[in-house]
Amino acid sequence: MTDTARTARTGVPERPTLDGLEDTWSRRWQEEGTYAFDRSRERSNVYAIDTPPPTVSGELHMGHVFSYTHTDLIARFQRMRGRTVFYPIGWDDNGLPTERRVQNVYGVRCDPSLPYDPDWRAPDTPVDDAARKNPSPISRRNFIELCERLTLADEQVFEALWRRLGLSVDWSLMYTTIGPVARATSQRAFLRNVARDEAYQAQAPTLWDVGFATAVAQAELEERERPGAYHRLRFHAPGSQEVLIDTTRPELLPACVALVCHPDDERYADLVGGSVRTPVFGVEVPVCAHALADPAKGTGIAMVCTFGDLADVTWWRELHLDTRVVIGRDGRLLPEPPAGVPAQPYAALAGQTVSGARRAVVQLLTDAGDLVGEPRPITHPVKFYERGDRPLEIVSTRQWYLRNGGRDTDLREALLARGRELRWVPEHMRHRYEHWVGGLTGDWLVSRQRFFGVPVPVWYRLDDTGEPDWSHPLTPDESSLPIDPSEEAPPGYDESQRGQPGGFVGDPDVLDTWATSSLTPQIAGGWETDPELFGRVFPMDLRPQGQEIIRTWLFATVVRAHLEHGALPWKTAELSGWILDPDRKKMSKSKGNVVTPMALLEEHGSDAVRYWAATGRPGVDLAFDPAQIRIGRRLATKLLNASRFALGLGAADALRAPATAPLDRAMLAGLSDAVATATAAFEAYDHTAALQTAESFFWRFCDDYIELVKERAYGTGAGADSARAALATALSVQLRLFAPVLPYATEEVWSWWRYGSVHRAPWPTTYEVGRAVQGEGDPELLRLASDALGQVRRAKSERKLSMKAEVPLAEALGPAALLDQLTEVADDLRAAGRIGKLDLLPDRTPELVIACAF
Secondary structure, rough: OOOOHHHHOOOOOOOOOOOOHHHHHHHHHHHHHHOOOOOOHHHHHEEOOOOOEEEEEOOOOOOHHHHHHHHHHHHHHHHHHOOOEEEOEEEEOOOHHHHHHHHHHHHHEEEOOOOOOOOOOOOOOOHHHHHOOOOOOEOOHHHHHHHHHHHHHHHHHHHHHHHHHOOOOOHHHHHOOOOOHHHHHHHHHHHHHHHOOOOOOOOOOOEEOOOOOOEOOOOHHHEEEEEEEEEEEEEEEEHHEEEEEEOOOOOHHHHHEEEEEEEHHHHHOOOOOOOOOOOOOEEEEEEEOOOOOOOOOOOOEEEOOOOOOEEEEHHHHHHOOOOOOOOOOOEEEEOOOOOOOOOOHHHOOOOOOOHHHHHHHHHHHHHOOOOOOOOEEEEEEEEOOOOOOOEEEEEEEEEEEEOOOOOHHHHHHHHHHHHHHOEEEEEHHHHHHHHHHOOOOOEEEEEOOOOOOOOOOOOEEEEOOOOOOOOEEOOOOHHHOOOOOOOOOOOOHHHHOOOOOOOEEEEOOEEEEEHHHOOHHHHHHOOOOOHHHHHHOEEEEEEEEEEEHHHHHHHHHHHHHHHHHOOOEEEEEEEOOOOEEEOEEEEEHHHHHOOOOOOHHHOOOHHHHHHHOOOOOOOOOOOOOHHHHHHHHHHHHHHHHHHHHHHHOOHHHHHOOOOHHHHHHHHHHHHHHHHHHHHHHHHHHOOHHHHHHHHHHHHHHHHHHHHHHHHHHHOOOHHHHHHHHHHHHHHHHHHHHHHOOHHHHHHHHHHOOOOOHHOOOOOOOHHHHHHHOOOOOOOHHHHHHHHHHHHHHHHHHOHHHHHOEEEEEEEEEEHHHHHHHHHHHHHHHHHHHHHEEEEEEOOOOOOOOOEEEE
């Protein structure tokens, strides 16, 4: 029977190709519900994944493809292991990134004082730079509608890419962090935190991003090196004594409330407990001692201002100092001086930007003779909001906080214990968690002065003078959630009482985006809305995420689950490494070295890109390497062609028949070892080792076994039957070993000869492989035959002969025991090497040597 006849009979295409497989199979998978979650299964049969919802305010990049492919590998493995996989997808579409994107695309800004305009229409196309620099004000409701419109379009682009990549998510479980379910879940959790005194309000110094006009949390900070200058200021002590202070922020001089030195610094011991006067303003401030003062920094005595940095906040709080705030929320100095500061010199600073005020103060100091020497240029770390482009200020504001152990030793220890309960992949990532929790200096600031987010779900009574009663917030019933206090009235009030003395006012803020994203297990799992589902998926089995957000997303999710459920939200956390550019630098949009994935998926195919991603282990950085993607495409192509060849030999008809020939048994014994190794690797979340095992065996199977056995497989009789049976088992097993990494190629081949989807087929087992072997098999026998055939090939190559050239005589030299083994595969070796006569010469050499005579 010819190849063509066999191929036609088994439905194998004449020229298999990877092109077009994504469109075909992604559509089929959706139509047939291949990855649908079966909610009828018991919890013990469920594998639940808390999938990261990517932020949809920008472009997906190769880092996303890298980490999300890792998650999908585990999902596919667990599904084939017989678990029903709860694998939702979410979109993180609220918060500052979305607002900034809307502002830039449409040239608008939100002005909550404006009324809603139902006839307002956004520009049809993105605006120019002039419109971005002079944005048009629109109402809060108009602005939110625009955010929703843009995120919907972004989500469709993201979904198309994820589908093409082959993520095996259940798309019916899709959620958004601004959707009604997420809003209700976030608000419900917050209200319960309030009821248990885990969430509270405080008027306190707050890290403030001037550009975004909002407070930010400790977890959202990053330090950036920026140029600055030390200015030496002359303070005046009693008896004409001078005290010199070095500062990088002379513009905060009117906010000075104290000088502080170390308790053991003898230089200033006589000043501690007394007071000095500030230059220019002449304000009397105390001199205090505190252990955090650094005698080796500057002159050893520091100016405490409210507030220049976090050290100022610590000193202000612990030394019980006065408060003199001079910087407003807009980043400019306030129009009026703080109490006790003379108005005349302050007038030169009022309304100035920070840099403008700095120049003005320096001039005042120079005129007064209190600037000592010239400013000394330096480069120093400055705190920024991670998404901001202007240095943070510290202003006094009223905010909502959630207890996270930053000021509660018992809670801190409980959260550290949760970290030890969690399985970390890789294990060393746990130390980052512990370092973060151990270094917290305050509770989690969860309110934001923005618009597109989950509203803080409370109102405040107004007294007879119209002042809010902050200490007794009005809260809604959980059954009414989600609510927007800026649009709805609290129970017992009506809209006419909004803002009126004796009436109410809604909280204008929204919750931090992490305050919602930290509840993704509850949002996706149906907490309080679908108890049956929640009982099947919570706590979840896996949290896959980036290492850089251990301090935010992972920690925050642990906090919320600990407070609400008294448990971890998942059993295992798998952390991704970073994607590096060819120069081994981390890829990031700010560096301009990001590679977007769609073009690569279209050029090389999704399986090839997935292969590249799978070569990176959890927690280990991986360089972006197009050569690896090309290797992945070669592997997927070889899988198609090798499968076509095996099926063309009639393997499909031999599935479940026994393999009896020694070489066939040897190959299957090696395959059994590969199955055991790959399975153990996947169970340990080491998908890279699983791929390496499958790939190593596959190339030996193609390059050696098929070449050795194909002449026999073309024939008839017991030997041919054994070869076809071994090929069938090997093909079936290897397709399933590769299925998590190469879902399209494996599904295509599976469809040629098997029913259903390879992704619903059971993961191969050593028992299954062993059942196909009649007798015992020794993997070393295939290696021995491969070595012998390799030597014959090299001999032909050295003589520049075709691999089909005849070898009239070959002599096998080596230890007798080795040649005894070789006799078991001698017929296959002669056929593959086209050897006329094979002589065995024992004990002539210490290792196998094949000498060819031409």
